Amino acid sequence: LNLTYSRPLWERMHFSLSANREVGGDWNAIAQVTLPLSSRPGTLSASVRRDAEGSMSTRTQYTQTTPIQGGWGWNLAYEQRSSESDYRQAELAWRGAATELRGGVYGTHNDTVHYADAKGSIVRMDNQWFAANYVRDGFVVVSTDGQADVPVRYENQLVGSTRDSGHLLVPWARAYYAGKYEIDPLVLPANLSATHVEQRVAVNTRSGYLLNFPVKRVIAATLVLVDSQGNPLPLGSRVITDSGAASLVGWDGQTYLEGLESDNQLHVTLPSGDSCKLSLPIDTLSDAIHHLGSQLCR
Template identity: 30%
Template sequence: MLGLRGGDYINGGFAWTRPIRMAGFQIRRDFATRPDIVTMPSPRLAATAAAPSTLELYVNDSRILSRPVGAGPIRIDGLPSAHGYINVRLVLADAAGRQVAVDAPFFATPLLLRKGLADFSAEAGFARRGFGVESADYAGSVIGSASLRYGVLDALTLEGHVEAGAGLVQGGGGATVQFGGLGVVSASAAVSHVDDRSGALAAVVFDSRFAGFYISGMSMRASAGYRDLASVTSRPSFYRNWKMAGDEPPRAIHQVTISSPLRLAPLMRGGDAPVASVSYSAQTPAAGPRRQVWSGSLRHTLADRVTAYVTGYASRGERRDAGAFFGISIPLGAAGSATAGVQAQGGDTFGFVEASRAETQADGSYGWRARIEQGARQAAEVQGAYRGRNARVSGAVQYADGATRGQVQVEGAVAWLGGVSATTNRLEGSFALVEVGAPGVPVLYRNQKVGRSDRNGRLLVRNLEAFDVNRLSIDNQDLPLELEAAQTERTVTPMAGGGAIVRFGVGKSPPAVLLTLHRPDGAFVPPGAEVIRAGVAERAIVGYDGQTFLTGVTEDGDLRVVLEDGAECNARLVLGAAASEGGRHVVDAVCR
């Protein structure tokens, strides 16, 4: 489970480090090569059935499993766990109606690794600066960094991080601890030394659920002398104390968010419980005033997927600002929605109406968005996108305050596999070049149609799961009569970002005959009779209306027919008198 990358990349790190872009080499643990491994701890349940019983498993009150079990101990492990709080409940019920229930509240988070798992990355190279502004702007000093996480227990993960280069030596570590179903807390500290300055950093991150409230936050403080690779490799951008200073770490960051569903009966009629949240964040930069933001929101999904929301915020720093938003969203079919609302910000108030349709990854899909604003400002915007077989085309026209501008964008890719080139939409993951062998044949991925083969009998299928089994198939009902497929279903396991060729072996069908057998009196030969050809081991079975299908027939010949009662008759197969339908002959013969 190792990955090696060369070129431009982002170095590894944690919540208390600042990642940078680098050019060089990186080696890292790549769990994507083993999709079967669950890296986060998952809840475990154990119970004992005194008699044969029915086991039911619930996750957040939704039943995910029901099956009969025998008497004896029962252990449930390896359950998939989403991020956040979940409650797992195991119920055993015997034939007499007696029940045994076991509850296991659990808080799942990617901050924890399963016991015994290790995750790491190490990189060395040169820092890239001015990304998105300047091309090929790399610092001249060689730098390196390394990160390591290890699951000591399911409830305890240790981590460490070091950086060096450009005169800097920095290192730190931390631990993440789970407190049952209450949540997790992560604490870390780091020290640095560069030139004649030394400094330290401390951080705490927590994510919890208590009394129905979801609470998450972080607090991080750094001393005036603390530095990292992001600061020592950045370009000096401003003067401070008569010296040029770069991108120094902030002196303090504080964030906290509290959210909870409001389970009030009058508000839950015909819909879900509304969700309210409040948050606060503050940052003290190395230079300049402290910035603070308070915000709150309330979101309520009513009947028929109609959603109402209200949001407000207030900020304080270099300047004070406040704003509020209110809107209602209504679904338009399965893929569209319409929203109307009012927004007040910076002393200006305006209303807006917006409608949109979501685009999918399937070829031939399209999406659009239209928005009009009226009030303190006049604005309008129209966007559209179409995803074809070979490219994605999108465009937009915007009008604001008397100015109009527009843009058109075309995205696509060219893949070269096995000496064959194929144009397609932008490739952002694994893919497969499917060679059907005939044009216009539907290709399916996980039983969902993704396109038809082109005039050369090929289709490039995107967005496959890397290092996992991907099932591709074709619909052979759309094959021409003179063609047949050696296989109609194939599996492929591509590498991350790599491609594979999948061939279905479509070719010319062997010469075949649809034969209808009659008795001398004109009646059909009864079903179940067997047709025997000289030199052919396999016998053909007669179906209804005296019909049977013979393959590999290239010339006229004699047939022996054995009826179910043991009686026999003989027929002469004459191809010359047959009518051809798609390469298959249709023949009538009399069995005497």
């Protein structure tokens, strides 16, 4: 038989009471008050427990879960017992990008256990080595075609940015779950474009996956299209290149084109139905967007 009761108190404090009894046995009961600390990290809790033999114990505990992105965590506890020696526990943990260290002590005054633990992983994928935290389930390596410093998000949480090789390891992918991975294309140079910025992928348990976000180089130019009298072409005129790239003429003849080649033939159709043509040579070795100024369309 199990009975439970809980309710929130003031200042984010929470109270819970539970009791259970086996058939033919006596009652076990525990009452606990939990308070998340606002001025400093961690959660403080205090509880009183009575076991089936009638022994009483009080426990005070201060905990901070180690952040998944990295940082410090701890667990401090002291339990005063009426029928046994008092119990003590102290643990300190630190999680970094490549390892998780943990150490502490627990037990009674006459029986104390000391321990230390270190966890880490080494991953090789796409001809790259990664030192990672402990891989519990699966992992994904995100690739941005060699582009460094591109922010990567997993399930809307920022994981980090790609390193110089254009890779980032996500070591805590959940197996058989189609997690969402995103990159932020706003940091890419103006001459680069990402064909996909969001993908979902599921990995098998204890395995990894190379998730590629293709980044292509874009050759682009801005220009002002004018007629033989030097007047800007009308707003809404349609521009098509011989490679198939298309654009519209904006205010004052301003036009933006991308997907250009070293030698481009432009065909412009005006709203009136008239048309004109021009040749547009481009330096395809330049990484910058070309600003070509006024160009005559005949």
